[in-house]
Amino acid sequence: MDRVMAATVFNHICDLGSLSAASRALGISRPMVSRYLDEMEKWAGARLIHRSSRRLTITPAGEEALVKTRTLARLSLDIAGAAGRETPSxxxxxxxxxxxxxxxxxxxxxxxxxxxxxxxxxxxxxxxxxxxxxxxxxxxxxxxxxxxxxxxxxxxGDCESVLCASPDYLRQHGTPQTVEDLAHHNCLYYSGFAGKSWHFLNAQGEALSVAIKGNLSAGISSLLCEAAQAGMGIALVPEKEARPGLAQGALIRLLGQLEPRRLxxxxxxxxxxxxxxxxxxxxxxxxxxxx
Missing domain, CATH: 3.40.190.10 (Periplasmic binding protein-like II)
Incomplete structure (x- = not known):
């Protein structure tokens, strides 16, 4: 494995305090972070981090290794920076x-x-x-x-979504109060994802999902947003797409106590x-x- 990358991963684990945080920061999977940590410990010939269910603790050998891996990471960035200073064409x-x-x-x-x-x-x-x-x-x-x-x-990064519908649709069909209520509404859904379920997190971080149905699906979120503004149903679309409609009152945010799953x-x-x-x-x- 790439030892420079292993050193970079080790630095992130130490700085952020967990393997999961390092995974998110580097954009690599949690199992891959574990593999790089194992590679670092094999390279150092010692246990670098004590792992428990509650916290990570850097060992004395890990403290010594951290000084060297930070130096290695800086050198790596210097080399990459020299290459990156070439004008892209x-x-x-x-x-x-x-x-x-x-x-x-x-x-x-x-x-x-x-x-x-x-x-x-x-x-x-x-x-x-x-x-x-x-x-x-x-x-x-x-x-x-x-x-x-x-x-x-x-x-x-992450894409935040919003559940929304027009005031006209809500006057005619009622406003959903729970995730389960969505099963009884006409839902406008994105056709690029497998299945016809919407997923949310409640205030306690618990996952909730509901199977939905509707008479319109599309691979373009702007079309779903326009359909929602026209009163055709309830849409789950990127927040940036819905922002103008929400600001103008053409769309109403629904189930604000829940957070749609981020992609x-x-x-x-x-x-x-x-x-x-x-x-x-x-x-x-x-x-x-x-x-």
Missing amino acids: GTLRVACAHFTATHILAPILPDFLARYPELRIEVEINNQPVSLVGERIDVAIRITDNPEPGTIARRL AVYGMYLSRDHPPAALRLLLDAVQATMR
Whole structure:
């Protein structure tokens, strides 16, 4: 395994206090974080962290290793920074859905392309997964709970959703008070996800779900939002998509005591070895904006 990456993972575990927090910060899976920690301990020849159900404790050997791994991480960043200072040029092909292009990518492109005038970006809008090799895509930016297998998936942030309907629809059909009530309404749902269930978290962090039905599904969230504003039903759409309608009173937020399950935004590409500088810089820009 990559020892520089193992050192980076170890640093994040120590700084953030848990393997799960390191996983989220680095955009890699929890099992992969454990594998990198095991690799670090094999490399050091000692137990670096005591793990219990409540907390992590750095061992004396871990404290010594941490000084060295932080130095290694700084050196690695210096080397990467020297390579990254090359002016990105050429064409970067990006695949994403309509919502991602409109609300995540479009806001950063003017400054990004002004900063790197020798770079050209081609955006392929497709609401379904694409073949990165077959379509010659450098990076796909996807909102999903299931990153495409065989790709490097860098987590860039989260997409918050909102449950909403128009005042006219609620006057005619009533306002749902519980998750279970949604089963009796016309629900407008996104066709890009398997199954016809919506998922929420209550104030205690407990997961709730409901099977829904409706007469309209679409792969474009803006269409679902417009249908909801027209009084056709209840929609679960990205909060950024619904924000203008909510501000104008054309949409009403429902079940405010619950949080719709968040989906992650990933930048997915094929190889971790020497990705183009433009790819790294674009994902950095997206991640910074989403923070």
